Amino acid sequence: MMLTDIPTPAALIDETRMKDNIARMQAHMTALGVRLRPHVKTAKCIEVARRQQAEGASGITVSTLKEAEQFFAAGFDDILYAACITPNKIDRALALRRRGCRLTVIVDSIAAAEALAARGQAEQHAFDVMIEVDTDGHRSGVKPDDALLIGIAGTLHQGGAVVKGVMTHAGSSYDLNTHEALARLAEQERSLIVEAAARLRSAGLPCPEVSVGSTPTALCARDLSDVTEVRAGVYVFFDLVMSNVGVCTPHEIALSVLTTVIGHQTEKGWVIVDAGWMAMSRDRGTARHGIDYSYGAICGQDGRSLDDYIMTAANQEHGIVCRRDGQADPDIAQRFPIGSLLRVLPNHACATGAQFSAYQLIDGERAVATWERFDGW
Template sequence: MNSLNALQTPAAVVDVQRMQSNIDRMQNQVNRLGARLRPHVKTSKSWPVAQAQIVAGAQGVTVSTLKEAEQFFEAGVIDILYAIAMAPTKLDRAFALCQRGCCLKLVTDSVAGARAIAEYGRAKGHTFEVWIEIDTDGHRSGVAPESDLLLEIARELNRVGARLGGVMTHAGSSYDFDTCEALLQIARQERDLAVRAAHRLRQAGYACAQVSIGSTPTALSYDHLHGVTEVRAGVYVFFDLVMHNVGVCSTGDIALSVLASVIGHQPEKGWLIVDAGWMAMSRDRGTQKQKQDFGYGQVCDLQGNVLPSVLMTGANQEHGIISVSIDEGEAIEQRYPIGTRLRILPNHACATAAQYPAYTAIMADGSVEQWERFYGW
């Protein structure tokens, strides 16, 4: 890890061995259950990371912005699911991608959205593949599997300019659980309701080839995937402290950390001041309502080993406040002198990664590489 001493701080550091272990774990899980894995690349937004997932066996990617779709297509990915309900104003960009050879899938959960896509496609002489988003847990978006609206949307997609490709869902509420039993229950619910929606569509005479489900907690909890064609998950590639609290990883699995330097002390408060504030870590306090609150992040030494009871408890824009429990007789300035380098594990890997234009990837031999991230919408 001596190569980290030469870096400017703060820096986003990826432990490639941990990352690869996470990739292999998820790929093996989905392979074992007989489905395809379509990773959500919004977490890393980086081609070297996605490339490692594809080499391991992933088929296609999921994106959350059209900019991601454009950039991953330019990198060589053809099969892309844009997993956000399609805004009509973005159809020009989606069409341009399709014209260039991208196998782009769009998503909608409304009659108006489906109609806009079909009308645009008809005007351009193009047929968009569209998946209907299913609400399986009341978390955010989607159509109830038993609703009349499901069939109404399918009817709009059964026109010139669009075709129904399948259904997709995301059990975002899985982040609220932290036992194997609860995660298995929400995983079964996500799977069964998506499969039910596809069955209703087929019974009504609509083709529904794809059933796409997934979140990192549920993907690691399914007991079977009968009726499912693919699984989507994203944050597993790095993991984070929220996932640690959910119970699907240990701190030793977390592959992303922020490298920071000690720039000051407040001995009477038990504080270190580091040069990584909320601009470096993000404001995400996702562990605040979980069983263990990690503040703004769990602090580790330069080698990535967790320092017990050392947390980033406060953050200003460029200053981070780290609270330390010092053994009797040892001054905080002596244990962590000015210039000491620490690594901080994030609450939410996606949010922390988004603060940086590139990652510093630590390879197995200790060397480092710079991996660019994609930006924008």
């Protein structure tokens, strides 16, 4: 099927770019001597995860229990659920484990640890648990030097759970834009999580696994001594935020949205397309960066960047494309005729992917497969 045969808007995966992205990350992790546990929340697609597994990835990371259920049903049985578990989700996690899924859950509080341990004891079951550690002040987790870390591990260790290790996510890496700054954060992430693991072991508590991860720190890490695994997700597609961060170029972004020109406002220099925020998402992650792509960067049907054009505004089903500098293009209607196809590179691959139920895998300008994607919690 050619691109001209695909109903728009549609989510496209450039197969060559995706393969190169997967190989690049896997090669870097192999060189540093750690396992790669991909975060599948970006694509939420079984076929994408199989490509990562075939390249050498070990296990997967998920952000929802629905992801865990879907991937386990497809044959992935080593799964880390990387959002702190709450009491109302414990039975669902238990059901997965009793079906043979090697599901690991995480906690970062005494209350969550107590609820999990109590349920495990009541069911005569020992949950595998990692403790989330905050190494950069970005989001969740216990400070590596906080006494709470020992308290949580001790609570789990009393029964109903097994302390599998510690994990962290250096999400503040998305705010950086130089290799040196990212390398420093990668070392901070590594050294602090290793410190947390050492504190647990010194207290006589088990800590076999030490897990770190974000795409920018993973790609810029120079040393991962004493780390056992790395989690990263968006690298499989990359996006404009990652381009601004400096770990890829726009030419390496594997995900795009195919859209059709449906109208013009020639006096304003506007092209109207059939991909609005329902296709691109509302994510404006590049707005805080040096280069703001608004709702996305524009490429031709062949995938070649049209550097002067971006999607500057989006309604539900309409997108407005015009010159980046705001100058009206008097030849806009001739340059982009009604019915012509464009491709839009996303700010945030995870958010844009979430707008679609399937991807079209493409080789050049030919669609070679349709890969289903799922959503929900």
